[in-house]
Amino acid sequence: MKEICTGPFTRAFVAELLGTLLFVFFGLGSTMAWPTALPTILQISFTFGLGIGTIVQTMGHISGAHLNPAVTFAFLVASQISVFRAISYICAQLLGAVAGAALLYEFTPESVHGSFGVNEPNNNTTEGQAVTVEIILTLQLILCIFASTDNRRNDNVGSPSISIGLSVVLGHLVGIYFTGCSMNPARSFGPAIIVGNFSEHWIFWIGPLVGGTIASLIYNYILCPHQQSCGERLAILLGKITTEVEEDWEERQEQPRRKSMELQTL
Numbered sequence: 001m002k003e004i005c006t007g008p009f010t011r012a013f014v015a016e017l018l019g020t021l022l023f024v025f026f027g028l029g030s031t032m033a034w035p036t037a038l039p040t041i042l043q044i045s046f047t048f049g050l051g052i053g054t055i056v057q058t059m060g061h062i063s064g065a066h067l068n069p070a071v072t073f074a075f076l077v078a079s080q081i082s083v084f085r086a087i088s089y090i091c092a093q094l095l096g097a098v099a100g101a102a103l104l105y106e107f108t109p110e111s112v113h114g115s116f117g118v119n120e121p122n123n124n125t126t127e128g129q130a131v132t133v134e135i136i137l138t139l140q141l142i143l144c145i146f147a148s149t150d151n152r153r154n155d156n157v158g159s160p161s162i163s164i165g166l167s168v169v170l171g172h173l174v175g176i177y178f179t180g181c182s183m184n185p186a187r188s189f190g191p192a193i194i195v196g197n198f199s200e201h202w203i204f205w206i207g208p209l210v211g212g213t214i215a216s217l218i219y220n221y222i223l224c225p226h227q228q229s230c231g232e233r234l235a236i237l238l239g240k241i242t243t244e245v246e247e248d249w250e251e252r253q254e255q256p257r258r259k260s261m262e263l264q265t266l
Contacts, residue, residue: 009085012063013092019059020067020096024190025104026051031117032108045172048181053165060161064149068184069093070208074142074216079228082239090186097190105194118197119180119188119204127200133178134207135214137171141183142215150224183208 030047031039052067059065066072069090076086105116121130144167147153148160157163168183175181182188188204191197220226228236235241 009088012085013088015059015063016066016089016092017096017099019055019063019065020093020186021100021103023048023051023055023067024097024100024187027187028101028104028117028191029108031114032104032112033114034112041173041176044176045169048172049165049167049169051165052168053161056164057159057161063089067093067186068208069186070138070184070212071142071145073209074146074212076237077213077216078146078220078226079233079236080220081236083237084239093186094189097186098193099190101190101194113195115197116191116195117180118191118195119182120197120200121179121203123177125178127203130179130200131203131207131210133175134182134203135211137175137181138183138208138211139215141167141171142212143219146215146219146224152224179203179207183211185209 027044027048030044033039055067056065059067064075066075066089072081072086072089072093075081076083081089101116105113121127125133141164145160145164148157148163150157171183172181175183182204185205185208188201192201232241
């Protein structure tokens with residue numbers, strides 16, 4: 001609980017809220033049924049992918065840019081975030097998603113809203129098929145996130161923001177035909193609450209959360225296990241060990257102060 005009193009935590013909370021707001025605004029914006037140019041699968045897929053890649057690049061150094069309850073829960077399962085911070089992140093993501101959807105709904109004509117990007121099973125997809133597809137789609141996304149942001153890697157990782165963005169594009173290119181593609185409970189929650197359509201909404205919580213959990217267990221406990229004791233994992237979950245995001249942020253803030261002091265002594 002002491003985290004809430006720190007500057008880094010406040011900035012991280014705001015980053016998650018603002019980042020999810022922008023992601024949902026731009027993502028849902030690509031689904032609007034403008035009469036002059038109806039949305040295409042490629043347009044929607046690349047808008048969501050470019051949106052997440054841009055915001056990860058923008059907010060990643062502040063909060064880790066989870067922007068997705070399934071991502072946050074996956075990091076919690078991996079003991080890489082405290083329980084309190086995870087709950088706070090998810091609250092920020094849901095608030096941001098609702099705000100983003102509300103802004104888009106307010107500033108676009110009602111005639112182009114259509115279904116307003118609400119996720120639902122499509123093309124005679126059953127509930128069982130829909131939740132299974134969401135599990136698989138989210139599994140590949142979370143695996144990509146863990147692999148591309150793993151600071152233990154010393155090979156040429158490339159740009160994590162681009163990798164994650166392309167993973168989102170990949171999921172949408174397939175998933176839109178089944179469920180509209182969620183992979184993110186906040187992305188589904190925002191438009192659902194604005195238009196009041198929660199039909200089969202449970203799919204878009206269970207699917208991503210289960211998929212993220214499986215991906216976290218596979219990557220962090222089988223493929224690339226962390227050398228942490230049970231005590232260390234528990235300390236992280238309880239917030240007794242400072243997260244890397246906070247340490248990195250404080251270090252960056254301290255460097256200019258050191259340089260200033262060095263110049264003064266000269």
